[in-house]
Amino acid sequence: MKKISGKTTKRIALALGAALACAALAGCGSPSSAGKNGELYVYNWGEYIDPDTLTMFEEETGIKVIYDEYDTNETMYPKVAAGASVYDVICPSDYMVNKMIDNDLLQELNFDNMPNALSNIGASYYDTAEEFDPGNKYFVPYCWGTVGILYNTSMVDEPVTSWSILWNEKYKDNILMQDSVRDAFMVALKLNGSSMNTLDVNELEAARDALIEQRPLVQAWVIDEVRDKMIGGEAALGVIYSGEAIYTQRENSDLEYVIPQEGTNVWLDGWVIPKNAANKENAEKFIDFMCRGDIALMNFEYITYSTPNTAAQALIKDEDIRNSEIAFPDLSQYNNLETFTYLGEEGDELYNQYWKEARSQ
Amino acid sequence: MNRKLLSAPYLFWSALFILVPLCMVFYYGLTDKTGAFTLENILAIATPEHSKALWEALKLAFVSTVICLLLAYPLAMILCGMNSHKDSFIVLIFILPMWMNFLLRTMAWQSLLEKTGVINGILGFLHLPSLNIINTPAAIVLGMVYNFLPFMVLPIYNVLVKIDKNIVNAARDLGANPFQTFLKILLPLSLPGIFSGITMVFVPALTTFVISRVLGGGKILLIGNIIEEEFTKTDNWNLGSGLSIVLMLFIIFNMVISAVTDKDGEVNAL
Numbered sequence: 001m002k003k004i005s006g007k008t009t010k011r012i013a014l015a016l017g018a019a020l021a022c023a024a025l026a027g028c029g030s031p032s033s034a035g036k037n038g039e040l041y042v043y044n045w046g047e048y049i050d051p052d053t054l055t056m057f058e059e060e061t062g063i064k065v066i067y068d069e070y071d072t073n074e075t076m077y078p079k080v081a082a083g084a085s086v087y088d089v090i091c092p093s094d095y096m097v098n099k100m101i102d103n104d105l106l107q108e109l110n111f112d113n114m115p116n117a118l119s120n121i122g123a124s125y126y127d128t129a130e131e132f133d134p135g136n137k138y139f140v141p142y143c144w145g146t147v148g149i150l151y152n153t154s155m156v157d158e159p160v161t162s163w164s165i166l167w168n169e170k171y172k173d174n175i176l177m178q179d180s181v182r183d184a185f186m187v188a189l190k191l192n193g194s195s196m197n198t199l200d201v202n203e204l205e206a207a208r209d210a211l212i213e214q215r216p217l218v219q220a221w222v223i224d225e226v227r228d229k230m231i232g233g234e235a236a237l238g239v240i241y242s243g244e245a246i247y248t249q250r251e252n253s254d255l256e257y258v259i260p261q262e263g264t265n266v267w268l269d270g271w272v273i274p275k276n277a278a279n280k281e282n283a284e285k286f287i288d289f290m291c292r293g294d295i296a297l298m299n300f301e302y303i304t305y306s307t308p309n310t311a312a313q314a315l316i317k318d319e320d321i322r323n324s325e326i327a328f329p330d331l332s333q334y335n336n337l338e339t340f341t342y343l344g345e346e347g348d349e350l351y352n353q354y355w356k357e358a359r360s361q
Numbered sequence: 362m363n364r365k366l367l368s369a370p371y372l373f374w375s376a377l378f379i380l381v382p383l384c385m386v387f388y389y390g391l392t393d394k395t396g397a398f399t400l401e402n403i404l405a406i407a408t409p410e411h412s413k414a415l416w417e418a419l420k421l422a423f424v425s426t427v428i429c430l431l432l433a434y435p436l437a438m439i440l441c442g443m444n445s446h447k448d449s450f451i452v453l454i455f456i457l458p459m460w461m462n463f464l465l466r467t468m469a470w471q472s473l474l475e476k477t478g479v480i481n482g483i484l485g486f487l488h489l490p491s492l493n494i495i496n497t498p499a500a501i502v503l504g505m506v507y508n509f510l511p512f513m514v515l516p517i518y519n520v521l522v523k524i525d526k527n528i529v530n531a532a533r534d535l536g537a538n539p540f541q542t543f544l545k546i547l548l549p550l551s552l553p554g555i556f557s558g559i560t561m562v563f564v565p566a567l568t569t570f571v572i573s574r575v576l577g578g579g580k581i582l583l584i585g586n587i588i589e590e591e592f593t594k595t596d597n598w599n600l601g602s603g604l605s606i607v608l609m610l611f612i613i614f615n616m617v618i619s620a621v622t623d624k625d626g627e628v629n630a631l
Contacts, residue, residue, distance in 0.1 A: 074594040081596065173476075173493075179579040181594075219476075220496050220578025234477050352595045360410040360582050 050302035243305030263336025402603020496578030520554030
């Protein structure tokens with residue numbers, strides 16, 4: 001889900017680098033093939049793609065890609081809903097796809113133009129997607145994963161099995177939480193044994209109170225920064241998306257990822273085409289390209305988020321990764337796994353209100 | 362005629378980017394989602410979360426402004442006391458960091474203040490106790506003072522440098538000691554600069570959401586953060602606009618004070 005540069009300075013450096021690269025490309029003068037077949041506006045999570053694949057796409061198709069990034073579903077939605085910026089392809093998560101379908105913001109995909117999307121993506125992922133995209137009309141899976149606790153074994157000596165460790169006084173000022181409403185509430189709701197899609201006011205109030213109780217122990221509520229802060233040993237425990245775990249372990253071998261016993265969020269991100277897209281054909285070409293086995297493999301190796309692309313999975317050379325419990329967990333051994341559902345406008349408001357209250361105490 | 366023509370681009374600019382957005386804020390702030398008139402968005406400031414965020418913001422902005430004033434006044438006096446050659450060089454050095462992006466400078470402070478950051482690295486090396494202010498109000502105040510200090514120094518400096526040296530000399534000749542000179546001559550004469558500086562620090566400090574986000578670790582919600590989230594995350598422009606109108610009242614109040622004390626308008630003509 002969120003593969004965003006932790007330190008935003010890094011992101012800025014990347015942006016500068018990208019700008020330089022663009023300038024260099026533009027300066028090359030030779031009427032590069034990019035652009036001759038039109039444009040494509042892509043809106044994706046930060047650092048959620050291997051930039052080389054974009055270059056390859058431009059070279060192979062002659063379509064110029066204009067690429068923007070967001071850091072949470074919630075920041076993406078108002079921009080698309082307001083229609084101020086028109087994108088051709090977006091990569092929202094499950095419940096947000098649901099919300100966008102409900103608000104008539106998406107258009108149906110033509111799978112005839114995307115043979116790879118049918119042949120390479122595991123059927124089980126389309127089954128999962130049925131929950132928020134009945135009939136599989138709007139959504140092509142791109143990445144999936146869980147949410148769990150990343151902890152530093154040199155700072156935590158007890159076994160980490162439960163969300164309750166995030167309420168342990170011992171780790172005061174050493175805990176990083178996700179600064180996004182659904183993820184934060186998921187942790188507190190699961191801790192209390194509730195469903196993370198509940199609309200029960202009592203359960204939500206209990207979760208809010210748990211977050212308030214936890215507040216003094218939390219070092220920071222962040223999103224992207226969890227990754228870099230954990231690598232740097234800035235905190236002992238952090239709530240993080242499974243896709244970040246492999247990357248962080250590469251950088252710091254003391255880090256371990258667990259799915260707590262109370263259950264967690266299994267999420268699925270994928271490509272959709274908004275209703276107001278100006279380049280639908282190009283968008284479908286792009287989705288199809290992203291579903292190609294070799295491209296999906298490049299992306300997997302770059303962003304380390306679990307890929308639903310069976311062709312890519314077969315191409316993974318490193319046996320440890322192919323059999324990695326983190327990259328491709330056997331979900332049947334975990335209890336109480338859920339996927340976020342869209343709560344409706346009133347449900348959203350309820351969560352937002354409690355989230356505000358939880359943080360302002 | 363010609364002159365009027367010359368101002369046309371500016372008028373167009375301010376209409377498009379000041380007047381129109383302001384009207385939109387008032388429209389959204391005074392309507393609900395269906396477009397019907399309501400005062401609810403403005404009265405929403407009374408809810409505990411919002412009033413607490415406003416109070417926090419007022420508190421931190423006040424503290425930052427006081428610290429800026431205490432640091433800036435002596436600094437402005439020192440700058441004034443230098444001969445004009447060195448003077449402009451020092452002013453340049455002082456303004457130089459402002460050429461760097463505000464966001465970058467704030468993020469640099471994050472890296473400096475972190476638990477495993479640069480400052481604690483040095484303190485640890487020297488076996489000194491570590492500094493744990495990141496993600497606290499203290500870090501936010503530090504960020505505000507660091508970012509807004511030049512806006513306090515320059516208006517004060519601007520006024521001080523224009524005070525006729527003969528007035529100060531006359532006070533001395535008539536027997537005033539340095540302290541009396543300061544209290545009776547310099548301070549009253551530099552009041553417009555002080556008020557202008559206060560406005561220029563207090564207003565951005567009151568409305569910031571970046572500094573509190575970057576240095577507060579998302580744990581401290583200021584009114585600016587609440588408003589920002591209503592627009593970017595919660596997608597409730599009506600509430601965001603309503604709260605903005607409330608915030609505007611505080612800003613206008615502050616600017617009126619500044620305008621009254623700076624009738625000649627010379628200070629802000631920086």
